[in-house]
Amino acid sequence: MGYWGIEMRKYSRELDCFFYPEHIAIIGASSEERSIGKQLFTNFMGTKLSKKTYPVNPFHKNVLGKKAYVSVKDIPYDIDLAIIAIPAKHVPNALQDCSDKGVKGVIIISSGFKEAGNEDLTEKMKKIIRENKTMRVVGPNCFGVLMPEIGLNTTFSVKEKSHLPKHGNLSFFSQSGALGVAILDWASTQNFGIHKFMSYGNAIDVDETDILDHMGHDKGSKVVTAYIEEVKRGRKFMETAKKVSKRKPFVVLKGGSQKATHHAISSHTGSLAGDMKVYEAVFKQTGIVHAKNMRELFSFAKILENEPIANGNRTAIITNGGGYGIVTADEFTKNNLTLAKLSSGSIKKLKQILPPAAGFGNPIDMLGGAGEKEYAFATKTALNDKNVDMIAVLVLFNTPTVDQKTVKELIKIKKTAKKPLVVLTFGSGYTQHRKDEFEKGRIITYDYPDIAARSLEALAKYSAFVKR
């Protein structure tokens, strides 16, 4: 057992210093208002890490009441993690100090390197890293790490402005810092829990393959998600992705999927975007779940974390609104889902319960008079039908006959369901409350058929990869 009472792994061990540090130095910690150095240090104070966090600042004796050191070398403890947030031109010297001190891991928050055309500074840092051999470096031009379980947060995001997500099972790494933190902030509103987050910026040393390997082995990370602009070590990344994907879903949003944006990427993190066709081929081969936009990234992660592996893509749609069923069926069909053909036995059963004017194809249209009894019966029938792999239950709460009882019934059924089962519903206040109840009962809900379709497709595809 390691320092944090969390089992240490035998793989990618060198990244452990970033997630389980004991002694931490903050180079550039400052009391100056609105400065990054102050925000960074403030984010450590008030956590249980604060006692063993040391400010380094040659211009001040104290930073926010804590004794400051002139150099990291002056700190009388072994430093596991140093975070550097000082102007670019001074970073190589600070990094050299870290190397001399024997610091295990360094996060360089500072920007103004390769992405700003300062190749010489980048080369200096690379030389220091090469010569040290064991010290690992994340960044520069990044936000560092976040691990809600232990209160670790090296980002300089402002607490009043962005919430941090709670502890959970998703891990996420992002080449872009701001986008990463904004996604975390948004995720905090979405019933998501995060295990580990790492923003890795210009990737001067630690790159996407290192992080993927770490999170891929990490038991706390049930699903790994990433925003990537460029892959540095193509072959190694593919090998790693394939191994990880067999164990757990790996969802990727690739920035710079369009030629027209490659120039922007080179000025953002100084990397080359590459041809999207190559990436798509790699994603397919390695079982990577390919999110085409931000909305899909976490939506895919959520369904992959929450739902069982599907036996196929044959989906049953159950609805109390004909039109809603039709637009949903349209989206499902567009997104490579098959509309399940229910067995004749199932249809016979449904005919006993539903009104004669109901639709007994797929969607199963129970009509506007359906209540909890009809919903429970139709859902169970679909779950027991061998021609059905996944189930989408559509509920329009505007009718007089659907209410909380329907929510309760479906949550009860979901508890023992062995097939993926999601709910689609949309509307204002009343519907939003029912949505929250579904989510608390561990049933994923969607407002829009298109994202439900895309998510179920991702689940079906990943399921096929795992079963291959």
Add this chain to the structure above:
Amino acid sequence: MGYWGIEMRKYSRELDCFFYPEHIAIIGASSEERSIGKQLFTNFMGTKLSKKTYPVNPFHKNVLGKKAYVSVKDIPYDIDLAIIAIPAKHVPNALQDCSDKGVKGVIIISSGFKEAGNEDLTEKMKKIIRENKTMRVVGPNCFGVLMPEIGLNTTFSVKEKSHLPKHGNLSFFSQSGALGVAILDWASTQNFGIHKFMSYGNAIDVDETDILDHMGHDKGSKVVTAYIEEVKRGRKFMETAKKVSKRKPFVVLKGGSQKATHHAISSHTGSLAGDMKVYEAVFKQTGIVHAKNMRELFSFAKILENEPIANGNRTAIITNGGGYGIVTADEFTKNNLTLAKLSSGSIKKLKQILPPAAGFGNPIDMLGGAGEKEYAFATKTALNDKNVDMIAVLVLFNTPTVDQKTVKELIKIKKTAKKPLVVLTFGSGYTQHRKDEFEKGRIITYDYPDIAARSLEALAKYSAFVKR
């Protein structure tokens, strides 16, 4: 001036009885708990229409305290609008009574006709309508009409469960009742205002072309939106759509876009879905804005209502987060928007204000230190650049330098802007409040780049049609 103090039109006048009725009969009004007849009648009580609304029910002397009539023929006033909500088999007789009485418009809420295979009942009703010559009929199997401006609501939606949208400039007609009402409910949360809504179901008489013609001429309907499963009179619809589109945007979501869902449509409203390719060709020719899903339907309507016509599709992206800019540029490019090339003069100006490490291409990446000054300057520069047709301003509020001042500046600029200008931002509470401020200041905001891209593309396409 007509009864409602609203100028009557000289076109499609026969539909006016549905939107501006004076005396209203509710056939099937009832006191029975949880019944559609009670809900319907209840929705009329408490509005200023209640005094001239008369229940028709042969089994009761009173309905909710109001004298009930055995037949519509017994009501001692001329009836403009009768609403029928009784079992299908009794509907032809009630309709005959309406015809005899000289009722101008009838809405048949009841279902169980063509969609349930009861062709004979449908034929009986058609005969009555043919013989009457002037009476117009909406439905059956529909929710009728809604007009917030005068409190008219013939839907049987439960008030506690679904909010009605406020009065505004969008009009909406839907073949599906439940979907239509659910969309209205959802719209009530989205800062939308509705002028007229009509759910027309099986379209035994009044069809999509009639309604489009009415809303197309109606001055209160600035944008017309529709959910359509089938078009009955193809040529006439095309002619009408083309004329309407020249005057105002007409946005359509077509249910049954996929072959696999055609069967479901025939059991839903008893109509034939037709080939989507034909529809797509029609949409293009007639300037119809084609929404591919529910999310797009109102998103397109909103941007078309709010933003000026664009000169082209060259879009400038302004951002304080590099990665957010890149995923946005990816989506824009995917959706046929051109990334604008700013003039050298604009770039020169920007270089005077933004830090040297900023990205001066498109996206214009102002970096994480940008505040209201940078946002205002970059936005004005883009507005004044002749190479820019539309502007997307991306704001990540997690940084210490962006706050309400940026919102205020952008709202001020937007007031006099002659080019489409939208904001993208996403995050939790703090960001949501800023989003609300933007929306109140009449700046449309998006969470996700994909829907922003789709909406701007729709605006650019419609603009090109209008300018053709």
